[in-house]
Amino acid sequence: MNMLDKFVNNLEEIIIYIMMAYMTIMNFLNVLARYVFSASFSFTEELTVTVFVWVTMMGIALGFKRNVHLGMSFVVDHCHGKTKALLILFSGLCSLAFTAILLIYGTQMVQDQMTMGSTTPVLGMPQYVQGLAMPVCAVFIAYHVIGITYKLMKDALNEEKTDGGAAL
Secondary structure (H helix, E strand, O other): OOHHHHHHHHHHHHHHHHHHHHHHHHHHHHHHHHHOOOOOOOOHHHHHHHHHHHHHHHHHHHHHOOOOOOOOOHHOOOOOHHHHHHHHHHHHHHHHHHHHHHHHHHHHHHHHHHOOOEOOOOOOEHHHHHHHHHHHHHHHHHHHHHHHHHHHHHHHHHHHHHHHOOOO
């Protein structure tokens, strides 16, 4: 694993851990304040929703990194060698196409939010802080799609070499 991989992998996980800890602590304190003092922190809901959007998008990237997303693998699992590698490549290209859509339309959405000056109702925080999760995490997703597609294709081609290309 090279330095860039280690940095990206650790960065994503650290960000997710910090954000999940924030959401847990703030929601606990808000519930506690509501029941003990009969008053809640109005800002926590806005920040928690924003953090939740970021955690969700970062989680998608992490899912690609770990190759744990659900997929229709019945056909791929019954293929070997070059055929399997081609199907994996096709799947990777489809994932990259979807990621490109996230990046393009996410960037457009953020630009629109900046142009309109959209803010959140309670804190007046710029709405694009939440919207940035889509294009920023699309870059992480694309990075992992390329990495996992390469690894799976390499494994499929090595599988063909080790078993002599014979079907199991």
